[in-house]
Amino acid sequence: MSSHFLHDFLRPKSIAIYGANNTFGTTMGTMQLMRIISSGYKGKIFPIHLKLDKVLGYKAYRTIAEVPEIPDLVVIVLPPKVVPQVFKECGEKGVKNIVLISGGFREVTGDRINTLTEQIIEIANHYGIRFIGPNCFGFYNSWIYPENDGILNMMVWGEGLKRGKFSLASQSGTMSSHWGMDPEYIDLSVGKTISVGNEANIDLVDFLEYFKDDDETEVIGLYIEEIKRGQKFIQLTKEITPNKPIVAMYGGGSGAGNRAIRSHTGSMAGNIKIFDAMIKETGIIKTDYILEFLDIVSILSNPNFIYPRGNRIGIVTNSGGPGALIANNAERKGLIVPELSDSLQLKLKKILPSTSSWVNPIDVTFDMNIFNFYINLPKTLMRSGEVDAIIIYGAIGFHEMIPYMQQNEKLSAHVEFREDMADRLDEMDKIFILPTIKASQKYSIPIIYINPQNYASHWSKKIREHGGIVFQFWDRPVGALAKIIEYVQFTKKHS
């Protein structure tokens, strides 16, 4: 158990909240309290409201002073000008931890002195209050009840996110939450995510310090617009990356990007070259693209993922086009698609039809021998020691196809089904996917499946249920894998 102050901050037994009412879509505070309630928070809730007696079923209080105990956490979603007074009242009550959602502080006045921000910092210091924000979304903690269901979730829209050991601290609220709207599309197992806002009190570096020794964190994500404590940031990230990967996006760089940041957090965004140079020496995995960011962290946070030992990629495909494109992309990104040894080619040739290619990419073409495709070929590659990771294109399921044929009025009376297919449809994943995922563990060679069907298709879901990694098209995993392998090589060089 972590002894860092943020550990308890993220798991309050009671929450007081300012700015929530009973009407959907009216205030950010209302939406956040709805989210807290619906996500299964089990602690006490004390809404504070000047007029309402009840908020979303909970007894409301006029002021924090009236709340019958000192809440572990106070969430504030109020107009900025009243916030200093509220901070004072919280301080008087004995509150130590605050999430200040409200915007309109530093981000509006830019780098000029902002009396409101100065005031709340001063009040917080006076009373020993630590606070996240202002101008943030709050946080999400799926580890608040490690033994049970229930999440403390202030801002992620989207049900069914898996609990995992990916933790994220973000200077953008969107980056900390919006990917959660579609857990099928982005297969992310999330532990904690924090929207740090303008960091008037608690900053990214605090979270890095916390994540560093946190058992519930194995992969760290950052969205950065400005780093306040540069030296400390570099020192900490250097200490962390040999043990836990850090994946970072940076919002600055372009003229318009910097302009956006200036008005967003009020900070002066840094020079992209200085930032890149700084990142390079830390071993942080950096990306400019949200999808690549999500791809990398979703692969890394998959509990079954094995770090590739080198940069040699084996490609198995049932189609020449994707094989060629994966190969091109891999080489463009610094990976190697080695021509296989003569003896390995001979082995492959024996199990493949004559139309196939066995040089790498291994292209089975129209072969209907799905045992070969899903099991024999990947296993032969894994055993060979000639590749460090495998990408397999064409993992397409029949599960939607067979009912379609059975129900189609023109076909239903005429189509017969192979016994090994229709009868065993329900166990196909156990037959074809599970042994290969096990082999992947045994030989320590990661495998990534590509299925052009939707992520919600039966087969893609099944592959994921067995801990497999699936993408719908092949561009994304190649880029993500290249960055992961670069990270592995960095840590090797620096260990």
Place this chain on the structure above:
Amino acid sequence: MSSHFLHDFLRPKSIAIYGANNTFGTTMGTMQLMRIISSGYKGKIFPIHLKLDKVLGYKAYRTIAEVPEIPDLVVIVLPPKVVPQVFKECGEKGVKNIVLISGGFREVTGDRINTLTEQIIEIANHYGIRFIGPNCFGFYNSWIYPENDGILNMMVWGEGLKRGKFSLASQSGTMSSHWGMDPEYIDLSVGKTISVGNEANIDLVDFLEYFKDDDETEVIGLYIEEIKRGQKFIQLTKEITPNKPIVAMYGGGSGAGNRAIRSHTGSMAGNIKIFDAMIKETGIIKTDYILEFLDIVSILSNPNFIYPRGNRIGIVTNSGGPGALIANNAERKGLIVPELSDSLQLKLKKILPSTSSWVNPIDVTFDMNIFNFYINLPKTLMRSGEVDAIIIYGAIGFHEMIPYMQQNEKLSAHVEFREDMADRLDEMDKIFILPTIKASQKYSIPIIYINPQNYASHWSKKIREHGGIVFQFWDRPVGALAKIIEYVQFTKKHS
């Protein structure tokens, strides 16, 4: 109506097919005939089979000679060694058009002389047969009955593809079909797609010639591994691109990519630099990534899409992070995110809350005024003449959220809904989306929506139903838009 020979080739009134039986998943021919039947082909079907009397409900014939008429098209999915004999029998019958699906011709023996291929070319020439293939998937034609439903579909798995004026010729079967498995994810309105295979008789250039004057084709896609008639290709594409965009992917380039191509089509893939230089002078939009390819053609084939007149991008967002990242990405790709004029900033300032930013990106932050977000801001930008295209981040629907809140046992008794929201949920798209899409037409400024919810979410579907363009994350449309704008600027320079 096109008088090109391929026009009739793609709309046969009768089809004979070799290699289909009654059992799902046994042969490629079976799968293809199932697809032809289930997609609503209305012509005659003559299966040819040595043993079966009926195939998928159709009377089967032992040989083509026994078929009671000369079929407009013959589809052959048989082992290569019997194909020359079958070609001869088809020639004797009077058949003029063949799709030769079978692989195992040139792609196996590489660039050596292949007697089987030579034989079929000779036989075809002798009888005046034109054929697609070998080693292909066939084709898909949604314009076979322009006035009615029904598609001639040999290979696209996936129901519900919209009919449109995007036509594709591809040297990879996968590239010609697999994107069709998930029409929600890739919003493509497809007309014709052809897997040209090894081009022993009909090649990409033939299809370019056909597409050039085809009224049913407005956007052309190509997947290229080798160009056989280089001079003709350049001349034709130069003639086409001023009127119809051509979007191309190239499978060659890397060592492993070329190796894959060699075994795939048997061709020697060209030098990527020569290829790129050639492409450059034609105005072809080139991409190395399948998703970018699909993004570009899906935007271009949207009937409501308007070509941007310049490269100035307006960004509307309710979140600083995505705004900054869109801006960075746009500038990285050669687009401009202009700081807006003082007078326009003043106009925007009046309608926005004080926490907003109005410089571009325009960030409304936590503002709940959705009229502003969806209508006033985009319209103000369109009218201003200061931007050529708009990207709007945060087009998130409430439609899944409200029922969720209403059904959640902890919330249902307590949540109230704004009258303007819950009551008018069904017409929200008409209120918020339709006027802006109309304005986009009026001012000739394209707008792209970003909604982090799934493509199958109510709101994303509604936006698309009104002809809007939606992406789930913001990386993809920026890259696609940049390439489209580059194309527009090329055609301006060359017109």
